[in-house]
Amino acid sequence: MADHNDENGLLNASPIPLYLQLADIFRYRIDRGVWSEGTMLPPIDVLMKEFSVSRVTVRQALQLLARSGLVKMQRGVGTLVIKSAGERHPVKMETTLDALVEAYRGDTPVVTNISDSSTPPRLTESDGVPAETYHHLRRVHARDGVKYCVISIYLEQGVFEKAEQRFRDEIILPVLMSLDVTVAQAKQSITISKADLEVSRLLDMPLGDPIANVRRVLVDPDNTIIYVAEAVYRGDYIHLEMDLKA
Structure with a gap:
């Protein structure tokens, strides 16, 4: 047939x-x-x-x-x-920065760094004002033996130098918010697509399975971009819940 x-x-x-x-x-x-x-x-x-x-x-x-x-x-x-x-335990995509930080604060995945460099992020005019230099960390997060996220994080170099080792070893958002850093605005977007060859390999998942692409941008009071995250989550590890108000 x-x-x-x-x-x-x-x-x-x-x-x-x-x-x-x-x-x-x-x-x-x-x-x-x-x-x-x-x-x-x-x-x-x-x-x-x-x-x-x-x-x-x-x-x-x-x-x-x-x-x-x-x-x-x-x-x-x-x-x-x-x-x-x-049945899997999803990562809850909170819709406020404070709630997202709290959700991550209790998360203790195994973090495997796969890149550590000075690569700059891809930015648009609407993101804010680019800083002079950034530090780039690319890593894979795993929980209970399952790799559920590959994420690229770009930190303004001065912010990164405030806690270099902690940024390398821990979940980055809670570390960032524990420092003497003021976040004036935070944006997050989520799009759904399918795993390509690289994501399939990094997350040990079938090619073409659903994934969620999450992008976060944080700026300081001067509108300087201090944090950019580009994350890919397994589709079965994402839970988005929004409070719809009249």
Whole structure:
């Protein structure tokens, strides 16, 4: 059976391969308990018919979930849901700086530095006024043996020199806020995409799995940019909760 998607289909004719789209739908159903832990997924033939795709496409999607540890493919038996993606302990993306610092203050991941240099950040005019020099730390965070985040942090050189070793060894935001540094404004943005080859390798996750790109910028009272963070989180380790006020 060849892959076919009409305008009423669940999959769309985007540049994203069909098996990645299909894997996202399967993952969503597992997350929401449509396919609960300990149950068998519908047979491949049934999934082929539901999504109008080939056997190869369904198998590729299931193999992605198997590498994520969500299902187990058993020859001659079927595909068993062995873990709910929702069981993981997510990193809460707070919407205020104080709350974010407090959330990180209690976090004790294993930090592995993979780059330590004077590389400047990529900035836009809306970010603020660039400092003369920055110190760049790139690292991977892991918890309970799972690598969940790769992050590049750029600190204004004078700020970095206030606590060099602590910045290298600890979660950076709580260290920064413990120093004699005034933050006049803080911005954070989040976009959703898929893991590329580098992120897949650094976080030991399947290529194409969902990720959250988080960017934070902090400026001082002179509007000088003192901190920039560009982080990539596994999609299953992010929890965003917002208070919607009338």
